[in-house]
Amino acid sequence: MPRIKLILAYVGTNYHGWQIQKNGLTIQEVLETQLSRICNQPIRVHGSGRTDAGVHALGQVAHFDAPDSRLDFDWQLALNAMLPKDIAIVDTSPVPPDFHARFSAVHKHYSYTLWTEPRFTLPQRAPLVWAVHNLDLEAMDQAATYLAGTHDFAAFQNSGADTSSTVRTLEPMIRTPGQYPGEWVYHFQANGFLKQMVRNLMGFLVQVGRGALLPQKAQEILSGKDRCQAPGTAPPQGLCLEQVFY
């Protein structure tokens, strides 16, 4: 049973997230359906983690065990011919049998893109950005410095998660210009992320950018460990899983 690692890109707009569920179509379901068709047997796919409904990926990672009869099969070619245009296999590689897309992951990189031009949102970018205006970006950068480091991020985790520890180590946030003027990309890297953590961090930063909260409020929210004390969750469409490190 050769184990295959997949790197996937997708536009999550039309999906109910990564993980298979009863309520709607998910990336995992589409992938498993096509892999099972190729293999003539049910194939289970294991992702590096869930992405929420509407969230995108450039480097989601998943693995599956292929039938022995499919050694040296070109999985990328076959899958990309069968997958819809909003899901693509960026790369495939054989991995040792102890590789696990989720449990072997040591580090993840998410990006969150803001569109700050107030008068319009470019249609070419609308599906991939959160349009918010009149932000004090420097205040947001300052707030981000309080978030970096090893903290209990319980206040930035939405309910419904089954994690035993809410302590994570967040690298210093990096902000880069986006593809168009007024677009800013926020890069979040950590040894792991809690449920909706990036969207909650972004929701907090935008409240700082709007002047509703002071940057140093980050410390108080972190130490309070209370989700109700933190601002709302940023919408999904600005978020993208960029890369998973092993």
Added chain:
Amino acid sequence: MPRIKLILAYVGTNYHGWQIQKNGLTIQEVLETQLSRICNQPIRVHGSGRTDAGVHALGQVAHFDAPDSRLDFDWQLALNAMLPKDIAIVDTSPVPPDFHARFSAVHKHYSYTLWTEPRFTLPQRAPLVWAVHNLDLEAMDQAATYLAGTHDFAAFQNSGADTSSTVRTLEPMIRTPGQYPGEWVYHFQANGFLKQMVRNLMGFLVQVGRGALLPQKAQEILSGKDRCQAPGTAPPQGLCLEQVFY
């Protein structure tokens, strides 16, 4: 009757092009419907030119005559609140009554984006690129040098146009890297373009890139002035109207 100039961006995927037609929804129709609603009277919009079904714009230009009662009205704010997400007003300005979006235009800039990575097409880019592989880009650049200048471009005009002259002056083509590795953007600028001229030029260049035609074939096709001697039309989704000059 103040005359208003609009600069529009749109993703053309879901539209039957710019110009109003019976067969399907167009950008012009959506725009006129919302403007007429704002003005409580029928408003006719004049574009700088048609864009084909599936073609995008970052800088389409249109004008209309507003009712006198709407002096100093914020057209951008009102329209962007009413338009669907795949159409946006990038800018508006009052113009003299002799300004005409089509007849006053002196120069246009189109881009055409190729996705050349053969193993996959990034879903984030798929709606805005033409995926073609194994191209000799240098041969294409060389072919493009034969196309630049003042020529009769009849061989690159599709039928159904009502232009009196098919002579146009094409600036030297520029090729720039796109937003992702393997993406290349071809820039076409001219004092005017014939029907589907950019897509026909691109269709020719790609045939050169594939090795099916020699670069210098451009001269023969130009002088033949016969559409049937030129390769097929490139698909619409790679094309974008970048800017109209006045």
